[in-house]
Amino acid sequence: MQYKITSADAAAVVGLQGAMLNSLKKGGIEYLWQGDDAHWSGQAPVCFPIVGVLPDSKAYAFGKECNMKRHGVARINPFTLIEQHKNSVTFVQNSSDETKKAYPFDYQLKIKYTIVGSTVTNEYIITNTGREKMPFVIGGHPAFNCPLCKGEKFEDYKVVFDKVMTRGILRPDHNTGLVDVSKIYPALDNNDTINLQHSLFEEKDAMIFDNIDSKCATLIGPEGRGIKIEYQDMTNLLVWSACGNADFVALEPWTGISSCSDETDVFEDKRGMTILDCDETVSFKFKITMI
Numbered sequence: 001m002q003y004k005i006t007s008a009d010a011a012a013v014v015g016l017q018g019a020m021l022n023s024l025k026k027g028g029i030e031y032l033w034q035g036d037d038a039h040w041s042g043q044a045p046v047c048f049p050i051v052g053v054l055p056d057s058k059a060y061a062f063g064k065e066c067n068m069k070r071h072g073v074a075r076i077n078p079f080t081l082i083e084q085h086k087n088s089v090t091f092v093q094n095s096s097d098e099t100k101k102a103y104p105f106d107y108q109l110k111i112k113y114t115i116v117g118s119t120v121t122n123e124y125i126i127t128n129t130g131r132e133k134m135p136f137v138i139g140g141h142p143a144f145n146c147p148l149c150k151g152e153k154f155e156d157y158k159v160v161f162d163k164v165m166t167r168g169i170l171r172p173d174h175n176t177g178l179v180d181v182s183k184i185y186p187a188l189d190n191n192d193t194i195n196l197q198h199s200l201f202e203e204k205d206a207m208i209f210d211n212i213d214s215k216c217a218t219l220i221g222p223e224g225r226g227i228k229i230e231y232q233d234m235t236n237l238l239v240w241s242a243c244g245n246a247d248f249v250a251l252e253p254w255t256g257i258s259s260c261s262d263e264t265d266v267f268e269d270k271r272g273m274t275i276l277d278c279d280e281t282v283s284f285k286f287k288i289t290m291i
Helices: 097-102
Strands: 002-006 010-015 020-026 058-061 064-067 080-084 088-094 107-116 119-128 134-136 143-145 158-165 191-195 207-209 216-220 226-230 236-240 248-254 274-276 281-290
Touching: 002 088, 002 107, 010 107, 020 119, 020 281, 064 097, 119 274, 216 248, 226 248, 274 281
Parallel strands: none
Antiparallel strands: 002 010, 010 020, 058 064, 080 088, 088 107, 107 119, 119 281, 134 274, 143 248, 158 191, 158 216, 207 236, 216 226, 226 281, 236 248
């Protein structure tokens, strides 16, 4: 089941499966990656209560064993539609016996999408519905077509930040998804721009901008078409494309990162962890603007 939300300028389609974006259109152009089994079949999964991976898919949260595959349980368990308007749609996932096999906590996750003009706001509202503290991280994983227009190439595009980048970046291992924090890679050499090349993602995986100062990044092409993503609530941004010359770029705002080499298997001690008390609710937002 899919649900379309519209403004005078643009439209978005959200699927009930995974409560994730399936389409972003403006001016007849599809901005969102449509999935390709040859490169990556995903589009914009919501990562919760982990982003990335756990070592051997296992950790211990306040002494309780967690067994989660990449990006957690939300994207692979059912959501329910709870509210729909012309320009917004909201879904909910409540913890279940199935989710608690992997993540032994009671929670409610609401995901709301609102379109105004050319901008889609993604909002994640998390409530601890249990009787004990609940640790988690959360993140978006939207991928965008690159190039967007006929006659353009991937290499014609760039990612431009709203601030100059002065610190190095982390990169997960292609095979394990784990991050070796002893390896810091030069990012932009005190610049604000990534000139995209497929080779950037062949030998190394995603670029992880950890504790990023910039809160706005724009994927932009030679004709001025692109995507602006604003992530005031998120501490990290990942820039990723798949191996094999995939025609997309993912811009991923996360509150944490994948498991790191200096961390133990204690879940609540991992980077970026939010810990909610009983009945506590928190919200995280980011915005996608079609240019």
